[in-house]
Amino acid sequence: MDKLINDFSFGLFFWQILLFVLLLLLLRKFAWKPILNAVNEREDGIKNALAAAEEAKKEMQNVTADSEKLLKEARAEREAMLKEARELKEKMISDSKELARVEGDKMIKQAQATIESEKKAAVADIKSQVANLSVEIAEKVIKEQLSNKDKQLKLVEDMLGDIKLN
Amino acid sequence: MTKPLEIKSGFAFFFLKECRTFAPIFRDRYFLSFMHINYFTKFLFIGLLFFSGTIFAQGVEHHIDVPEGANNAGMEEEIDEDIEHHIQDSYSFTFFSDSETGKHYGFPLPVILWDDGLHVFSSSKFHHGETVAESNGNHYKLYHNKVYKTDAAGTINYDEEHHPTNAKPLDFSITKNVVMMFVTGLLMFLLFAGLAKSFKKGPIATGAGRFFEPIVLYIRDDIAKPNIGPKYKKFMPYLLTVFFFIWFLNLFGLTPLGVNVTGNIAVTFALAIITFIITQFSGNKNYWKHIFWMPGVPVPMKFILAPIELLGVFIKPFALMIRLYANIMAGHVVLMSIIALVFFVQNWIGGGLSLVLAFFLSIIELLVAALQAYIFTLLSALYFGFAVEEHDHEEAH
Structure with a gap:
């Protein structure tokens, strides 16, 4: 201890304090403050960048989820539309089938009616023609008869016999 | 984490106290022959120096009492002085010295003293303690790496314990x-x-x-x-x-x-x-x-x-x-x-x-x-x- 105190150099102590305090002040102004500020700024920058990246990631996830949802909706809509179309088609087909059937029936009925009326008309025509023919025959027969009685009678008989054959 | 190293340093400090007695161990003839016989043991012993400070310190006390060989005494002193010189501050920047020619290779540094006025002179005036430096009518001499005020002849007075009694000026020298x-x-x-x-x-x-x-x-x-x-x-x-x-x-x-x-x-x-x-x-x-x-x-x-x-x-x-x-x-x-x-x-x-x-x-x-x-x-x-x-x-x- 005695040696320590004896070795203690006041001059060195003085210079140490002076130089160290000077160095401390100089470094504080020209080195430590700018360095620590720069480092802090850099760290803040990194922190912000990381936060932004995280935010972007979340945003991205949201967007993906949204698009997925949209896609699903679109798919469902398409499905619905297709189903509707199919139903519509079936309905249209069945409707038209029904319509066609009804129309057909109607046409058939009309045709039948027409045929019936045509038939009636034809029958009536035939009847009138038969009547006319009968009258003409009767006229001719009468005219023949009037000339030849026997012959007339025979003719009438022959003719009647002919008609029966018809 | 620091604790074991602190302990080691503590031992080293014990060791430091005994450093002056470090040299004599190797001069002890018994010890030397012991070293010649078994290098491995020697190596172990050196290892022990570092890890058992207190035991070592006691051991040294023992070895000190052994009478010293005269031929190594000069070398021991020289090494002691060298170590002492190295760990102390210095008024000049010396890279190495040639003790045979008394030459020192390095450069002097300014000495600044306050002794009823400012005294500034180069440390080369001390010639590494060999001469008296004169500045503005005052004389200074370097003794054991300290500046003392002396008369023109450079007389240093001692007390009973061989400590100089000369006045020490306030020393603001630019030392090493x-x-x-x-x-x-x-x-x-x-x-x-x-x-x-x-x-x-x-x-x-x-x-x-x-x-x-x-x-x-x-x-x-x-x-x-x-x-x-x-x-x-x-x-x-x-x-x-x-x-x-x-x-x-x-x-x-x-x-x-x-x-x-x-x-x-x-x-x-x-x-x-x-x-x-x-x-x-x-x-x-x-x-x-x-x-x-x-x-x-x-x-x-x-x-x-x-x-x-x-x-x-x-x-x-x-x-x-x-x-x-x-x-x-x-x-x-x-x-x-x-x-x-x-x-x-x-x-x-x-x-x-x-x-x-x-x-x-x-x-x-x-x-x-x-x-x-x-x-x-x-x-x-x-x-x-x-x-x-x-x-x-x-x-x-």
């Missing part, structure tokens, strides 16, 4: 250590101002700053923040400066320049006193309350604790001072002693052993250089933390 402090300061300024400048160009440091930037961040994140708390910013400049200052000077001490700045008690005292002053001036109400009127203990205990706590205030920086001084000083002495081993065991195995040990010790010293700077900074931060701590919840005690 002052030069090294200045060089370190300049280096730090260039380095860190450069680092600051490189940040202006972009967020990434360039050049040498790339190496030092993580250390700056380490001091902030692992020393200042956890020990001081949210008010760490105020103390950052001091912590950074003191860390790099001590570290660089420790490293300079390991270079062949032969400087020992941080192993000088005046330097560590100055650093410790700055820590002390900053601690006391940043102390808040809680800090002082914990010293003088410890909360949470019975009143009689408060009276007992107050002086203990008050003593602790002074012991803390004192421990800082001694720890750094002793570790660096011990490191230098042990290293030099190991190197000096080669002069005592002048054969290839002794030289080789000296070389190997010096190599490993240098590596350990490299670690110690950073470690001691770290410990000084950490403890300073811890003390600052005590000073600015806020106790919101008293029940925590």
Whole structure:
């Protein structure tokens, strides 16, 4: 201890304090403050960048989820539309089938009616023609008869016999 | 993590106390023959030197009593002197000396004295203590690396204990250590101002700053923040400066320049006193309350604790001072002693052993250089933390 105190150099102590305090002040102004500020700024920058990246990631996830949802909706809509179309088609087909059937029936009925009326008309025509023919025959027969009685009678008989054959 | 190394340094400090007696062991004839017989045992013994400080110290006491061989006495003195000279401050920057021709290779430094007026002259006037320097009618002589005021003939008067009784002028000389402090300061300024400048160009440091930037961040994140708390910013400049200052000077001490700045008690005292002053001036109400009127203990205990706590205030920086001084000083002495081993065991195995040990010790010293700077900074931060701590919840005690 005695040696320590004896070795203690006041001059060195003085210079140490002076130089160290000077160095401390100089470094504080020209080195430590700018360095620590720069480092802090850099760290803040990194922190912000990381936060932004995280935010972007979340945003991205949201967007993906949204698009997925949209896609699903679109798919469902398409499905619905297709189903509707199919139903519509079936309905249209069945409707038209029904319509066609009804129309057909109607046409058939009309045709039948027409045929019936045509038939009636034809029958009536035939009847009138038969009547006319009968009258003409009767006229001719009468005219023949009037000339030849026997012959007339025979003719009438022959003719009647002919008609029966018809 | 630091504890085992602290213990090791403690042993080294014991070792330092006994360093003067280190040399005689190897002169002991019995010991020498013992070494010649079994190198392995010798190696073990050298290993023991480092790991059992106290036992070793007792062993040395024993060896001292053995009569010394005259032919080695001169060498021992020379080595002792060399080590002494190396660990002490110097008025000139000497790289090496040739003792045979008495020549010193280096350069002189200015001597500044205050003795009823300013005296400034070159240290070359002392001729390394061989001549009397004259300045403005006053005469000064260098004796055991201290400047004393003498008469023109350079007479030094001694008291009974062979201590000089001559007057000592106030000495503000630019010594070797002052030069090294200045060089370190300049280096730090260039380095860190450069680092600051490189940040202006972009967020990434360039050049040498790339190496030092993580250390700056380490001091902030692992020393200042956890020990001081949210008010760490105020103390950052001091912590950074003191860390790099001590570290660089420790490293300079390991270079062949032969400087020992941080192993000088005046330097560590100055650093410790700055820590002390900053601690006391940043102390808040809680800090002082914990010293003088410890909360949470019975009143009689408060009276007992107050002086203990008050003593602790002074012991803390004192421990800082001694720890750094002793570790660096011990490191230098042990290293030099190991190197000096080669002069005592002048054969290839002794030289080789000296070389190997010096190599490993240098590596350990490299670690110690950073470690001691770290410990000084950490403890300073811890003390600052005590000073600015806020106790919101008293029940925590």
